[in-house]
Amino acid sequence: MHQFPRALSVAALSLTLLAGPLAASPAVAEQGSPAPTASQAAPTASQEAAARTVLTVEHTDALAMALANGQLELFTYADLPGAPRTRLDPTQTVFNLQDRTETRVSVPAGFDFLGAEGAAIWLAPQTQAAGVLWPGWNTEGIRPGELVGDTLTLELVNTKAPDGGSVEVFQSSPFGTQRVFSSREKLPALQQPVGSHVHANWAFTATGTYELTFRASATRADGTPVSTEQTYTFVVGQLPTELGGPTEVAQPTSPSPTVAPETPVVDSSSPSTPAPTEESEAPASAQPTEQGPTYAPFTPEPDPASTQESASPQPDQQHSAPVAGSSGQIHRAPAAQNPAQQHSAQQHPVAGSGSTPQQCLATEEVVKPADQAQQGEAGTANRASARTLDKPAFTIQKAVNTSTSKATSGHFDFGAVLSGGNLSAQVKDDRTSPATWKQPGALTFVLGDGAKTTMPGGMDHIAPAGAEVYLIGATQQATVPWVGWNTQNPELVAQASGPATLTLTDLQGPGRLSVFLSGNFGSAGTTVFNGVGDSFSVPLNTHQHANWVFTAPGAYSATLTWTVPLKSGGQATASGTLNFEVGDMAQAQQQTQQQDAGSSSNTQAPSGDGQGSVDSATGLVTRPDGSQVRIVGKTADGRDCTLSEDELAKAQQASARGELAYTGTSSTGALVAAGTLALLAGAGVLLFTRRRAARRAA
Secondary structure, three states, rough: OOOOHHHHHHHHHHHHHHHHHHHHHHHHHHHOOOOOHHHHHHOHHHHHHOOOEEEEEEEEEEEEEEEEEEEEEEEEEEEEEEOOEEEHHHHHHEEEEOOOOEEEEEEEOOOOHHOOOEEEEEEOOOOOOOOOEEEEEEEEEOOOOHHHEEEEEEEEEEEOOOOOOOEEEEEEEOOOEEEEEEOOOOOOOOOEEHHHOEEOOEEOOOOOOEEEEEEEEEEEEEOEEEEEEEEEEEOOOOOHHHHHHOOOOOOEEEEOOOOOOOOOOOOOOOOOOOOOOOOOOOOOOOOOOOOOOOOOOOOOOOOOOEEEEOOOOOOOOOOOOOOOOOOOOOOOOOOOHHHHHHHHHHOOOOOOOOOOOOOOOEEEEEEEEEHHHHOOOOOOOEEEEOOOOOOOOOOOOOOOOOOOOOEEEOOEEEEEEOOOOOEEEEEEOOOOOOOOEOOOOHEEEEEEEEHHEEOOOOOOOOOOOOOEEEOOOOOOOOOOOOOOOOOOOOOHHHHHHHOOOEEEEEEOOOOOEEEEEEEEHOEEEEEEEEEOOOOEEEEEOOOEEEEEEEOEEEEEEEEEEEEEEOOOEEEEEEEEEEEEEEEEEHHHHHHHHHHHHHHHHOOOOOOOOOOOOEEEOOOOOOOOOEEEEEEEEEEEOEEOOOHHHHHEEEHHHHHOOOOOOOOOHHHHHHHHHHHHHHHHHHHHHHHOOOOOHHHHHH
């Protein structure tokens, strides 16, 4: 038998490999095979179900709107695992609100539009909950100036629901409730500003499949009316067969508190750990449940590259991707207490000093000197500073206010931005598309009459019930700047070893600033800041909004500090100051001048008994000469230390009488003094060494 030449074998093999793809190509197959029959071409029900994207635990802008080629579009954005802000076709997307204890709630009193008090409903909440679908809507794809009035109309025009089923979409906070969409009655169409990202409560009264048809309409800047409709499929409970569910189709049920079997997805390692709340885009758990999320092939739509001011780092993507197995958000804010006690608890020795513990001495830090107090030139009612944070791994970069613009509306995030290992605090301005990152001092947030409201009951630690306050709400208002925070910077997410901490390190203003998250059905949720020194833990990849309450009109400046632990070791820290003009500034300035004049006349001379005062609200001490000081703990060499509550209280009273035994101007002065002593000691050693050498030479 003859051997096949090796060269010919190689050639034959090459031809075979080349012929394989050709045989499978459409052109060759079409020539060699008959066309498929209709039955062969039609996809099966299971194939159609497999082509759908089922969202069960994700953050999604279910109703996303854009203007393309002069026409309005309605589609969906979803933060899929590893692919944030993925654009989806609503006709191939299912929003699955699972029947779980986290979603099945009872109607509280005062919410009659949802049903009878105590009736069971299924709720996709306005505030994000781990492992629960979080739907909202988004008009950030429409640039200001493209539509008349920078607004569009959004309305629910048709609903197909299971027997006994209806849907209600509403927003709620301690300051009131607003119905947005309803299948039960015709509500006024929603006037939605462009450049917005909104969340609300989605309540369903029965399990089953809902088909909700929405219409978006507007008028282009050139006067041309535009409109579009889109139908969205929501399934409450178990998915039916045609949508990828089990063989036995789940029948719609009437509202009942029965508990369906479920697989928990919330990390319960710490029972006291709350789930992410409010406008938080903290990653929800992506672990599948009984009907876990299924994803069709998709192509992520990247965010447009945002412009950057002053060569600041590139912006992050608008929304975060869910991360498998992520636990709930942990918020650490002190309970309401005397700010003086808060300040005391924040003092502690410098780590790693290795020296023998020294006595902690009560020390006066001057806030307002006596001459300024008499002239009424310095200080405000809420002026206070927290302790200096532990030394960061990198230099603190503070914003420089080169030029300011007044923001009366729009969406903004105070963000932690890491670039080249350096952390900075910047503000993401979404009034333009793409967004722009700015230095915090370049903006002043103006709160006019649109922000004015009255304080609800049960929050006396902020202001009495019925008091007039100014509010930046957890949900966006057209005439109020919407300020939140953001830890979505890509380099920050990649290099940080844990959540970022946001601290209110300084506040100046005529009144109080309190920031808190909203709970379900209008309750007050987690406290963020109640006073200077309060800290709040923010998971990475988070975008969040809360309620900001200002108790008096006037100018405020709030310094916020980001502290981020790094995988490389140590931590990075950066601060930025947000400026606010609240209410009638002219009237507020006049009132401040009158108060300062009265304060000046009252403090030009010590009182007859030589007694000053201690402000329990701020922890500031007014001494007999009219000066204002703060009591902190310092060692003899100027290091921070902790005073007990009793020591702090006694020191404050002694300072108010002008009798504090040990006083100091500031920690800087103490450090300068310590440095001077060290320098003199070094000079003495050097002089002694030189004299000794001279004697030996002689």
